[in-house]
Amino acid sequence: MLEEWLLLAHVIGATVLFGTGAGIAFFMVMAHRTRDPVLIAHVAATVVIADTIFTATAALLQPVTGYLLARSIGWDLSEGWIALSLLLYVVTGLFWLPVVWIQIQLRDLARAAASSGSALPPRYFSLYRIWFVFGFPAFSAVLGIFWLMLTKPSIALF
Numbered sequence: 223m224l225e226e227w228l229l230l231a232h233v234i235g236a237t238v239l240f241g242t243g244a245g246i247a248f249f250m251v252m253a254h255r256t257r258d259p260v261l262i263a264h265v266a267a268t269v270v271i272a273d274t275i276f277t278a279t280a281a282l283l284q285p286v287t288g289y290l291l292a293r294s295i296g297w298d299l300s301e302g303w304i305a306l307s308l309l310l311y312v313v314t315g316l317f318w319l320p321v322v323w324i325q326i327q328l329r330d331l332a333r334a335a336a337s338s339g340s341a342l343p344p345r346y347f348s349l350y351r352i353w354f355v356f357g358f359p360a361f362s363a364v365l366g367i368f369w370l371m372l373t374k375p376s377i378a379l380f
Contacts, residue, residue, distance in 0.1 A: 225294045232287040236371070238280040240364055242272055243318075247357050250325070254350055259335035259342055266329035273322055281315065302377025303370045310363040310370070317360035324353040 246269045253265035288307075292299060299305065331346040 225291065228287055228291040228294055232284065232291050235280045235284045235287055236368065238276055239284065240368070242276040242280070243357075243361065243364065246272060246277075246325075247361075250328075250353070257342065259332045259340075262342070263329060263332035263336050266325055266332055270322075270325050270329055273325065277318070281318070285311070300379075302379045303374050305379050306377060307367050307370045310367045314360045314363040314367075317356045317363075321353055321356050321360070324349050324356075328353065 249265050250269055253262045256262070285308075289299070292304060297304060299308070327349050328346060331343060331349070335342050335346070
């Protein structure tokens, strides 16, 4: 029974991470396309809150539920597919953490432009490009983790 609850919590956490990440990316891209500092500031502020509430919480709980689930089932964390999943999780985090900082910067730059009635500054566009590019490896790593978790392939890493 505990194993079923851990599996449910782990799947819900993965869903929240994936869904929130995809939603955030979609709304930031759509807001950016308008070039409207007021709209971008509003959307970016919402994105920062969503990342804090949903993504950060799920990101912290995923390793806990994963560890407890593996322990409950009897899987060794050094099994290839688990070790590779953990590595991809770290890769995701290495790209996500700067993205959070960038989202805060984008929000603040858009707010400043909106309050002064000016256009978005060049720094906004430079940071946006980095934010956009960093999404691809993070998203790809999450897809890889989903594949590994679903297929549990036999992978010899050690």
